[in-house]
Each structure stands twice: as C-alpha cells, then as structure tokens.
Amino acid sequence: MLSIIIPTLNEEKYLPKLLKSIKSQTFKDYEIIVVDNGSKDKTRTIAKKFGCKVVKGGNHPSISRNKGSRKAKGNLLLFMDADCAIHKDFLKNAINEIKTKNLDVAGCKVMPLSSRIDDNIAFFIFNSWITATQLFYANASGHGIFCNKKLHNKIKGFNENIKLSEDMDYCKRANRIGKFRILKSTIIHTSTRRFDCYGRFNTYLKLLLSAFYRPIFGEIKSNIFNYGFNYKK
Numbered sequence: 001m002l003s004i005i006i007p008t009l010n011e012e013k014y015l016p017k018l019l020k021s022i023k024s025q026t027f028k029d030y031e032i033i034v035v036d037n038g039s040k041d042k043t044r045t046i047a048k049k050f051g052c053k054v055v056k057g058g059n060h061p062s063i064s065r066n067k068g069s070r071k072a073k074g075n076l077l078l079f080m081d082a083d084c085a086i087h088k089d090f091l092k093n094a095i096n097e098i099k100t101k102n103l104d105v106a107g108c109k110v111m112p113l114s115s116r117i118d119d120n121i122a123f124f125i126f127n128s129w130i131t132a133t134q135l136f137y138a139n140a141s142g143h144g145i146f147c148n149k150k151l152h153n154k155i156k157g158f159n160e161n162i163k164l165s166e167d168m169d170y171c172k173r174a175n176r177i178g179k180f181r182i183l184k185s186t187i188i189h190t191s192t193r194r195f196d197c198y199g200r201f202n203t204y205l206k207l208l209l210s211a212f213y214r215p216i217f218g219e220i221k222s223n224i225f226n227y228g229f230n231y232k233k
Helices: 015-023 043-049 061-070 090-100 117-132 149-154 166-177 193-198 200-217
Strands: 002-008 030-036 053-056 076-080 105-112 144-148 180-190
Touching (some): 002 061, 015 030, 015 043, 043 053, 053 061, 061 149, 076 090, 076 149, 090 105, 105 117, 105 166, 117 200, 144 149, 149 166, 193 200
Parallel strands (some): 002 030, 002 076, 030 053
16 A cells, blocks of 8 residues: 655645545555644645545654654555645556666656746756766655655654755665665656745755755754745745
C-alpha cells in the first residue's frame, strides 16, 4: 500500500483540487493522510469528505510529515504539498518506475500551474539542476517525495530542527543508505501562490541563496532567510 501524506494549514482553496486528482488515479492501492495544523477554515471537513485520515499536525511541514508517517499503514510513503495536482496515471507510472529501478527514495520534477514564462523558466532550471546532480547530490522538492517506510524510519524522518530545505536534507540523508533518483515518468504541478504572495524576485533569490548556503555552512536551522510557509489567500 501507498500512504500519501499531506501537511495542511487553511487549505480549503487548494486541497480539493489535489484530492480530486488523487481520487481519479488509475492506481488505487493507497490511503490519504491529511496532517492538519489547526486550520480555521474547512480544510478538515474537506479532507474527511474525501475519505482521508485526518491527524493533528505541527507548526512546520517536517513535523507534520513525521506525524503523518507514524500513522501510515503503507510500506511506501509519498509526501505531497496541498497546493499540487497530478495526472491520472501519476501514481501508476511513478510506482512502476520505482519498482523497475529498485529505488528506495525518489523525487519528482515540478512545474507551475501558471502560464507565465518566468515561472516556467524558473521551474525548468530547478528540474534541470536536481536531475543533473542526482547521482552525487540528492535533492528533491517536498511537493513530491516517495520513500520506503523502512528507510524513512531508519533515517528518523525529516529533521524537525531545519527551518528551510528540510526536504533537500531528507533526500541527502536517505541517499546515503538507499538508492535515490529523480523520476522520469512523472511530473507534479503546483500553484505559484508563494511567488504571488512574497514576490517572484524575492522568493527566487532566497531559494537560490539557500542552495549555495547549505553546502558551505550546513543545514539551515535558523530563520536567516525569513522564508514563510503561511500564504495569503
């Protein structure tokens, strides 16, 4: 079984689209765990309406992902963000590729739900970077990370002390004892709300600086980049 783990906080606007895209999958052997950090809107109601297991989350995605994994029944975990959407064959293609390549952990390419040229160029650059470096510097976005549950437990899940790029750190540590690749057969689409909220140049710059910061100074355990996870509606 596959356990899909989705951290949420006031996601009534975006969560239905993701859950509808999951429910339309050709692959059906999954459970959905929504890990909610005290939403004040209809997030929990929507999750229950779609038959999700709803559990209490934490004040950072890494905490919620770890809490969700402890409730998971599946031997394969998929961590997703609530503002994403996937094609109907996404799970089938991803799992087939994971099995064929004997992968323990895998990341997904990500593209924006946007027609803006700058957004598409930025995501293309990111996808090219994580693909080019996957053999020696494992990186993937928290929009979509698959991991064998045994490996997840062995590395003790996501590092809850990291403020930014905890998903990158997770893949790096998992790759030390398991086989990591970026999947070729799938792609995840995500909203651009982060860029709409905080500004494109500001957000791109923070992410770029953080990518250079980590190899030099180590993981980001302070809010040095002032990177927010709560977005304006």
